[in-house]
Amino acid sequence: MPHISLESHLPGITGLLEYSKETAQPIRELTQFLLRGPSSLTEAERELIATVVSHGNECVFCTTAHTAAADLLAGETQTAQKVKENISTAPVSQKMKALLTIAALTRQSGKSVTAEHIEEAKVAGATDVEIHDTVLIASLFCLYNRYVDGLGTALPENPAYYLTLADRLVNHGYTRLPNGYDHLKK
Template sequence: MPHISLPDHLPGITGLLEFSQDTATPIRDLTQILLRGESSLTQGERELIATIVSHNNECIFCTSAHTAAADLLLGETETCEMVKHDLDNAPVSEKMKTLLTIAKMVQKSGKSVTPEAIANAKAQGATDMEIHDTVLIAALFCLYNRYVDGLASVTPADPSFYQYLGERIVNHGYTRLPQGYDHLKKS
């Protein structure tokens, strides 16, 4: 049960963002820029960053949502599972492995990021902007994970919910739906 009164029809982050649209707007805007804006990292790669951070923070809602989005963007389900459980053997580029390693370091603490990790990423071709965005996405998802879990937002158990949410993320991004979310209320 959530620690505060949230809309019953909006589990997870959506209910929290609807609860306080004033604070939601800048968070949504930043997320849209980082995960859907122009980047040399694909949208799928950026979703992998959100996934690995959420997974390591043990935020079930965010892990499930961003795994679903990444799977849709990548067109398969193996990569996310490997990234979460066996990064060294995951079917991603060596550059992406170094960036995901940096994301995992940020998830623990910003001070965990080492000069060696940055040098490794650069040696694999990561640009300063890719390193910047990786760190910022990782930090942002730490915020999201703590927001969802810190207020005990509802975490649905039904995998079909996350499939729908993943599709919504892929098709509409991170901005608020123009019509809001009343259409999700059960009749």
């Protein structure tokens, strides 16, 4: 049961973003830019960063949503699962392993990221922009995870909701649907 009155047909972050459209707008714009805007990191790789951070923060809604989006973008379901289990043995490039490690460390504390971690990422081929964006995405998802769990948002009743949400995130992005979310009412 959410700690504040939210629309019952909108689980997780969607209900919070609809609750306060004014504060939601800049957050949505930043998320859209970071996860769907121009980048040398693929959209799937950026979703993996969101997945690793959300998983580490034990945010069930965000972990499940971004795992589903990463899976849809990648066209398979193994990589996100393996990344959540163990970054160092996951089937991703050395550069992504280094960036995902930085994301996981950022989740713990920004001060956990050391010059050695940055150097490892650079040696593996990461650019300064990719390192910057990784830390910013990780920080943003810490905000989202705490927002979702701090206000006790509901999980969807039907797990298939996450597949629909992943499709929306992949094909529409992080902006608000033009006609809102009334179509999700039962």
